[in-house]
Structures are given as structure tokens and as C-alpha cells.
Amino acid sequence: xxxxxxxxxxxxxxxxxxxxxxxxxxxxxxxxxxxxxxxxxxxxxxxxxxxxxxxxxxxxxxxxxxxxxxxxxxxxxxxxxxxxxxxxxxxxxxxxxxxxxxxxxxxxxxxxxxxxxxxxxxxxxxxxxxxxxxxxxxxxxxxxxxxxxxxxxxxxxxxxxxxxxxxxxxxxxxxxxxxxxxxxxxxxxxxxxxxxxxxxxxxxxxxxxxxxxxxxxxxxxxxxxxxxxxxxxxxxxxxxxxxxxxxxxxxxxxxxxxxxxxxxxxxxxxxxxxxxxxxxxxxxxxxxxxxxxxxxxxxxxxxxxxxxxxxxxxxxxxxxxxxxxxxxxxxxxxxxxxxxxxxxxxxxxxxxxxxxxxxxxxxxxxxxxxxxxxxxxxxxxxxxxxxxxxxxxxxxxxxxxxxxxxxxxxxxxxxxxxxxxxxxxxxxxxxxxxxxxxxxxxxxxxxxxxxxxxxxxxxxxxxxxxxxxxxxxxxxxxxxxxxxxxxxxxxxxxxxxxxxxxxxxxxxxxxxxxxxxxxxxxxxxxxxxxxxxxxxxxxxxxxxxxxxxxxxxxxxxxxxxxxxxxxxxxxxxxxxxxxxxxxxxxxxxxxxxxxxx
Numbered sequence: 320x321x322x323x324x325x326x327x328x329x330x331x332x333x334x335x336x337x338x339x340x341x342x343x344x345x346x347x348x349x350x351x352x353x354x355x356x357x358x359x360x361x362x363x364x365x366x367x368x369x370x371x372x373x374x375x376x377x378x379x380x381x382x383x384x385x386x387x388x389x390x391x392x393x394x395x396x397x398x399x400x401x402x403x404x405x406x407x408x409x410x411x412x413x414x415x416x417x418x419x420x421x422x423x424x425x426x427x428x429x430x431x432x433x434x435x436x437x438x439x440x441x442x443x444x445x446x447x448x449x450x451x452x453x454x455x456x457x458x459x460x461x462x463x464x465x466x467x468x469x470x471x472x473x474x475x476x477x478x479x480x481x482x483x484x485x486x487x488x489x490x491x492x493x494x495x496x497x498x499x500x501x502x503x504x505x506x507x508x509x510x511x512x513x514x515x516x517x518x519x520x521x522x523x524x525x526x527x528x529x530x531x532x533x534x535x536x537x538x539x540x541x542x543x544x545x546x547x548x549x550x551x552x553x554x555x556x557x558x559x560x561x562x563x564x565x566x567x568x569x570x571x572x573x574x575x576x577x578x579x580x581x582x583x584x585x586x587x588x589x590x591x592x593x594x595x596x597x598x599x600x601x602x603x604x605x606x607x608x609x610x611x612x613x614x615x616x617x618x619x620x621x622x623x624x625x626x627x628x629x630x631x632x633x634x635x636x637x638x639x640x641x642x643x644x645x646x647x648x649x650x651x652x653x654x655x656x657x658x659x660x661x662x663x664x665x666x667x668x669x670x671x672x673x674x675x676x677x678x679x680x681x682x683x684x685x686x687x688x689x690x691x692x693x694x695x696x697x698x699x700x701x702x703x704x705x706x707x708x709x710x711x712x713x714x715x716x717x718x719x720x721x722x723x724x725x726x727x728x729x730x731x732x733x734x735x736x737x738x739x740x741x742x743x744x745x746x747x748x749x750x751x752x753x754x755x756x757x758x759x760x761x762x763x764x765x766x767x768x769x770x771x772x773x774x775x776x777x778x779x780x781x782x783x784x785x786x787x788x789x790x791x792x793x794x795x796x797x798x799x800x801x802x803x804x805x806x807x808x809x810x811x812x813x814x815x816x817x818x819x820x821x822x823x824x825x826x827x828x829x830x831x832x833x834x835x836x837x838x839x840x841x842x843x844x845x846x847x848x849x850x851x852x853x854x855x856x857x858x859x860x861x862x863x864x865x866x867x868x869x870x871x872x873x874x875x876x877x878x879x880x881x882x883x884x885x886x887x888x889x890x891x892x893x894x895x896x897x898x899x900x901x902x903x904x905x906x907x908x909x910x911x912x913x914x915x916x
Contacts, residue, residue: 330911333809337800337887337906339370343752345801347702350834353801358754359886360836363796364903365728365745365784366752373796373893373901374745375784377759380772381415383408383423386715387774388431389661390765395444398460401767402446403780404431409448409456409463412772412780420506425463427485427503428453432714434560434607434660438568440584447586451559451573453485454501455550457586464546465502465514466555466587472498472518473545476528476536477510483534489515491538492527496520500530509536514545548587553579560607560660564623565638571605571660578605578625580640593640595625595633598651603629607660611681612668622649624681626663626672630656632684653689654679658709661763664722664729666748671697673720673731677705701744701753708733708744716776721764722748723771728784730771732761758789787895795841795892798903802834802884809912814887815875819902823872826891830908832882844894869900878908885910 342354344361353359364371385405393400401412408423408431415421430452437446446458454465464471474489483489489498502514522528522538529535559573568586570579576596582588595605606628612621625633630653637646655676657663662673670681676689677696684692698705711734712718719732727748735742743756760775764783771783781790788794811830818824827842878887887908893899 332909332911334907334909335803335885337803337908339903339905340364340798340800341366341368341370341750341752343371343700343747343750344704344754345700346704347700350801355801355803357801358798359801359834360797360799360888361754362757362798363794364754364798366747366750366754367902368747368750369902371754371798371903373891373899374756375898376786376788376794376893377773377781377783377790378786379790380780380782381410381412382779383410383412383415383774384778386776386778387762387780389433389435389763390772390774390780391433391435391446391448392765392767393437393444393446393458393460395460399768400446400458400460401765401772401780402435402458403774404428404433405778406431409433422505422507422511424458425456425502425504427483427500429485432660434562436561436563436568438563438566438584438586440586442586445586447561447568449555449558449561449570451557453556455555455558455561456502457546457548462504463502464548466546466548466550467501467516468549468551468554469517470544470549471501471546472515472542474498474513474515474522474528474542475511475539476513477539479509479511479534479536481533481535483513483530483536484532487530487532487534489513489528489530489534491520491522492529494520494523494526496522500534510539515542518542550581550587550590552590552592562608562610564608564610565621569608569623571608574604576603576605576627578608591641598625598633598648599627599629599631600651601627601629601631603627603631606657607663609663609670611670612665624670626654626657628657630654630674630689632672632681634685650685652684654684654692655689658712659717662718662720664720666722673709673718675706675709677702697746697751698744698753700751704744708735708742711735716762719761719763719773721766721771721773723766725769726771726784728771730756730761730764730773730783732759732764732773758792758794759783785898787893787897787899793841793844793892793894795890797839798889798906799831799836800886800906802831802886803908804884805912806883807912808881808883809885809910810881811878811885811887811908811910813875813909814878815873815907815909816887816889817871817873817904817906819869819871819900819904821869821900823874824891824901826874826889828876828878828906829888829890830878830880831886831888832880833884836888837880839888839890841890841892844892869902871904875907 340358342356408426498515505511560571634649655674677698716734731744764773
């Protein structure tokens with residue numbers, strides 16, 4: 320029979336269950352009272368409605384040779400273009416990959432910070448781009464043309480010996496003809512076409528042409544009209560942002576409180592000014608405008624927003640700004656300071672704006688003052704981390720955002736570094752659960768042909784969340800749930816993981832104590848993949864691809880940690896060609912605490 324003394328030496332063993340992190344990565348609120356389905360660390364896992372999946376990799380799509388500043392798109396019938404802008408050029412990524420054009424579609428720009436939108440007119444589909452420094456450009460699926468207050472001429476050239484420059488005066492060596500260089504398109508290392516303003520005289524075939532700087536080449540053919548589109552009343556070089564509202568193009572005039580708009584279904588014509596200087600009380604300038612819907616579509620209940628760099632939002636309703644009976648101010652509202660002119664996205668009918676305080680839905684901004692908005696911010700679960708992620712933003716590496724609608728995948732690119740790896744924030748837009756992606760240098764991003772792309776500082780455009788490696792390099796995912804607290808000291812000795820995959824995989828399990836996450840050694844890369852590529856189902860219900868059957872597995876490993884608060888940890892590495900099919904289901908941690916009396 321056990322005596323009281325012998326019974327007192329029997330340890331108490333308990334097993335704590337940690338459900339899958341469907342609540343995502345959380346960096347706000349009381350760490351002690353966090354929900355069990357939340358994560359203290361969730362790197363390179365994407366939250367789903369039922370748990371979290373190992374993210375896909377990033378695969379090079381094309382290389383434009385210099386840091387990618389912006390990505391934007393064009394869609395018309397079967398013509399779908401992904402346009403990639405560097406600091407001085409714009410490339411058609413699809414043509415680069417297809418080999419039909421290895422050179423920029425347009426070059427010689429002073430800035431790559433383009434704002435773009437697409438409009439349909441009687442003349443066709445056009446993507447319109449402005450950057451506040453260069454002439455407005457339109458892309459018709461074939462070429463870019465600049466827009467000024469005069470029509471654009473085109474002159475082919477070859478045998479170039481020195482590069483031309485936009486803004487310089489072109490002169491014919493024999494004819495004496497002159498014209499201002501408005502744009503440049505290269506078709507080879509020494510040939511291409513110049514976009515010109517009004518030509519004085521007539522350039523002759525095969526004559527030498529020079530610009531007022533160093534440019535020199537030979538005329539190839541004769542000049543022709545490239546574009547008859549003109550825009551008057553405002554210099555297109557001053558237009559910094561563009562959007563579409565009620566079939567009209569609206570523009571922000573850089574560093575002013577003036578907004579300009581064009582006639583319905585037009586990419587040119589006489590622009591009309593809306594001076595908003597008397598509307599805003601905090602001064603500053605209009606940063607961007609956008610359309611906000613009271614429903615999930617585009618209809619009569621759409622309103623037009625004007626957002627300043629001081630965090631004021633003016634809301635107008637109506638159809639024609641020239642008519643007071645059909646255009647009126649709804650109100651002016653306060654939000655945190657917007658991050659940049661690209662810092663917003665549409666989510667259903669709502670519009671979300673990236674601010675220093677977090678990601679603010681416009682629907683909430685119209686109901687609450689700024690102080691109350693932080694608690695309803697989309698980014699509230701990662702409130703502490705958000706400030707770290709946006710604090711280091713610069714003009715060369717701004718915070719960027721893209722919502723991949725079909726996957727409900729929200730990607731926030733940040734300049735934040737974790738060691739030597741860039742950090743991006745990701746969220747399941749359906750559940751609002753967050754995670755982190757490490758290793759993606761996201762300078763800008765866009766969705767084209769229902770695939771998410773991002774541009775990096777090395778000149779590459781990459782497909783995101785595809786394959787099982789990061790452009791040929793392995794990546795490691797880590798998960799640590801929120802700590803479980805006890806009033807007594809405990810010692811963890813075993814951890815177990817239940818997961819779903821096509822076969823058993825290698826990973827490392829750990830234990831952590833007292834809210835400190837110790838370094839976790841990356842395991843060998845997983846050797847499973849799913850050729851069907853996850854995504855054939857809907858993210859949020861998490862349906863696996865049909866190419867390879869998956870099963871549930873449970874494995875356990877010895878771990879060691881002692882403290883009042885304990886949490887298990889998981890580290891898994893992927894370095895495969897195909898997409899890694901791996902879903903977290905649950906973890907458990909066995910610990911001994913004190914002795915029974």
C-alpha cells in the first residue's frame with residue numbers, strides 16, 4: 320500500500336491540446352487570455368477556415384533587369400497583359416516570356432510610380448497610366464502612346480549610336496526638321512521608334528538624327544501619326560493618380576487639392592477641374608481617389624471618394640460633377656494618415672484604406688471617429704506588428720497591397736526585415752485571419768489571369784503561391800500557438816502533431832516556455848508535392864486538389880521546456896518543384912507538473 324509520503328512523489332502528467340490556428344497570427348490584446356486557435360507565430364502558413372496550410376513558393380515569371388516599381392494590367396478579349404514598370408521603362412511581361420519582344424514597350428521615363436486603370440470607350444479598351452512626372456500614357460494592347468495637348472507623331476530609327484532622351488529636341492541632320500521627343504520605344508539594341516510632338520519640317524529617310532543631348536541614329540522610313548488623342552486644360556505630367564467613376568476618368572493633380580475629370584467614355588478631351596481646397600480642413604493635398612459601393616457591384620449607389628495625405632476623406636454622390644443637381648457632398652470624415660496613393664483595395668462593395676493606424680474600411684470611417692477606428696481595423700489582430708511593418712516604408716520600398724479575389728488572399732508587401740529575409744503580411748480575406756510570409760521581397764503586386772504576381776528589387780516578376788520553393792531556394796514555415804498558462808511550474812517532454820498530407824513528412828517539434836520562442840532548427844525539406852496545385856477548391860473551405868489523395872497522420876517527438884506558460888512549436892521546410900500539400904490540424908503537448916499529494 321502506498322503511503323502518503325510515497326504518493327507525494329508521483330508526478331502529475333497533463334496533455335494540452337492546441338487546435339489548428341484558424342484564428343491566425345495575433346499580435347494584439349492580452350497574451351495570457353488569447354484564444355486557443357490563435358498563433359503566436361505563423362510564418363509561411365496561410366490560415367484557412369479549418370486550420371492553416373503550408374504556403375506555395377514563388378517562381379520567376381520574367382526578368383526586366385531593374386527593380387520593379389509597379390505592376391498593372393490590361394484585359395480585352397483574349398489579350399491579357401501584365402505590365403511591369405521600372406524606374407524608367409514599362410515592359411509587357413507576357414511578351415517578354417513569349418519572346419515576341421525582349422525590350423521595353425516604352426522608356427525614358429522620370430518615374431516608375433504609375434497609377435493605372437482600364438476604361439472601355441467606343442474606340443476600344445485602354446489602360447490609362449499617370450505618375451505625376453511624365454506624360455500620361457495609354458496602352459491599347461499593342462503599344463503605349465503618350466498624351467499631351469497635341470497629337471503624337473512617330474518616327475522610326477535604326478543604327479543608333481547614342482540613346483535618345485525624352486524632352487529633348489530632335490533635329491534632322493539633312494532636312495533640318497525638328498520636334499520634341501515625347502516617348503521612346505525600342506525594338507532592338509539599336510532600333511525603335513520615337514514618339515514626337517508637332518514636327519517642323521519633314522524628316523528624311525536615312526538621314527542622321529540627333530537630339531539636343533547626346534542621342535544619335537538614322538531615320539528608318541517616314542513619320543506618321545501615332546495618336547490623335549489629346550488632353551487639354553491641365554498638363555498630363557502633373558497628373559499623379561487615375562481612377563474610373565461612372566464611366567469617367569478622374570485624375571489627381573499632384574501636390575494640390577485639385578481633381579480633374581474627362582467626358583464620359585473618353586481618354587482625352589477637355590479636362591474639368593474640381594477644386595476641393597475649401598472642403599478639407601487640415602490642408603495638405605489630395606493623395607488618391609476611388610469608387611466606393613454601398614453594395615458589392617457597380618451601380619447607382621456608387622459614390623466617389625477623395626482622400627488627402629492628411630487623412631481626410633470627402634464622399635460625393637452623383638453622376639455629373641458639372642451639374643449641382645446630380646453631384647453633391649455627402650460628408651468629410653477622418654482616418655489615420657494614408658500610407659501612399661496605392662494603399663487601398665476593394666473588398667466586396669467596401670473599400671479598405673491602408674493607414675498608419677491600420678487597414679480601415681470606409682464603411683466604418685463613416686460611422687466612427689478616428690480614435691474608435693483602430694478597434695474595427697481589418698489589421699487589428701496584428702496591431703502591434705502593423706506599426707513595425709509600415710514604419711520603415713520609403714519611396715523605393717513602399718507598403719503595397721493586392722487582394723487575390725478568387726483565393727481571398729490578401730498580400731501586404733512591407734519593407735520589414737526579419738534577419739536577412741523580407742516580411743510580408745498575408746490574410747484570409749474571408750475569415751480575417753493573418754499570417755506572415757518570409758522571404759518574399761514584395762515591392763508591388765497585381766493579379767493577372769487569376770494569378771498573383773509580385774515584383775522585387777532584383778528586377779524579377781514572380782508568380783506567388785505556386786510550386787514548392789522560392790525561385791529555387793528552400794523556405795521554412797514555423798508555427799507556435801498561443802501559450803497555455805498554469806499556476807504551477809510544468810516541464811514539457813513530448814509534443815505531437817496531427818496533419819493532413821499525401822504521405823508522412825519530416826518536420827521538427829519543439830516546446831517553448833514563458834512566452835519566449837527559442838530558435839527552431841529547420842528540418843530537411845519535405846519530399847511530398849501535389850501536382851494538381853492547391854487551389855482547385857475554394858480557399859476558406861480548403862478543398863484539396865484531386866491529383867493526389869491526402870490522409871491524416873499523427874506523429875510525436877521528444878521535446879524539453881520548463882515554465883509556467885508552455886507552447887509547442889513546429890518547423891517544416893519545403894524545397895520541391897510541385898505545390899506542397901500540408902495542412903495543420905492540431906498539436907498536443909505533454910507536461911509534468913509538481914507532484915500529487
